Amino acid sequence: MQPDRLLLIVEDDAAFARTLCRSFERRSYQVLHATSLDEVRELLKQHTPQFAVVDLKLNGNASGLTCVRTLHEHHPAMQIVVLTGFASINTAVEAIKLGACQYLAKPSNTDDIEAAFGHVAGKEEMDMTNRATSIKTLEWERIHQVLAETDFNISEAARRLGMHRRTLARKLEKQRVK
Known part of the structure; x- marks a missing residue:
């Protein structure tokens, strides 16, 4: 594998992280995985990734923005993409200020993330039409949001x-996800 294709994925959802890792490995990336800021710091002692994908909301209400700042301070040229199921303008602006090159709302796939790595500079000719979001996707996002709000208590989320x-x-x- 090429040493310039080292990717760090910071994601606490094991199934989603496993899927991302496999997908990027098939694209010839060498992939490292961390679930917390402490794990990120340990990995940075031995590795300097060129790319990173960071979940905005980690377990225990930890912020992925702290990871973005830590990664950017370690290697300012690192291309960092922030993924979130809870997109907002405020967090997008903060992520970019802290060193992220792009901010994507979930669900995003490997193609979206890899395109974000290649799209570092802004462009004026931005396509204003986004792909349509299906009702099932909207439903799943709302379910996931409520589950997160209730600390994944299924009975309370259902209520x-x-x-x-x-x-x-x-x-x-x-x-x-299997």
Whole structure:
């Protein structure tokens, strides 16, 4: 593998991280994975990745923005893409100020992330039409948001979503990444 294709993925969702790691490895990246800021700091003692994908919200309400700052201070030329299921203008602006080159809302796939690595400078001819978001995607994003708000308590999340607990459990089972 080429040493200039070292990628660090900072993601606490094990299934999503595993999927991203496999996908980038198939694209000839050497992939490192961390789930917390402490793990990032340990990896940076021995490695200097050229690319990073950082989840904005880590376990324990830890902020991926702290990881972005740490990564940027370690290697200012590192291309950092922030992924989030809870996109907002404020966090996007802060991520860019702290050193991220791009900020993407989930669901984003490997193609989106790799394109973001190549799109560091702004461009005036930005396509204003985005791909349409399906009702299923919107539903899944809302379910995930409520689950995060309730610390993944399925009964409480189902109550807040106005659905039966078993219905929510079935939807979660269908969405499981293998």
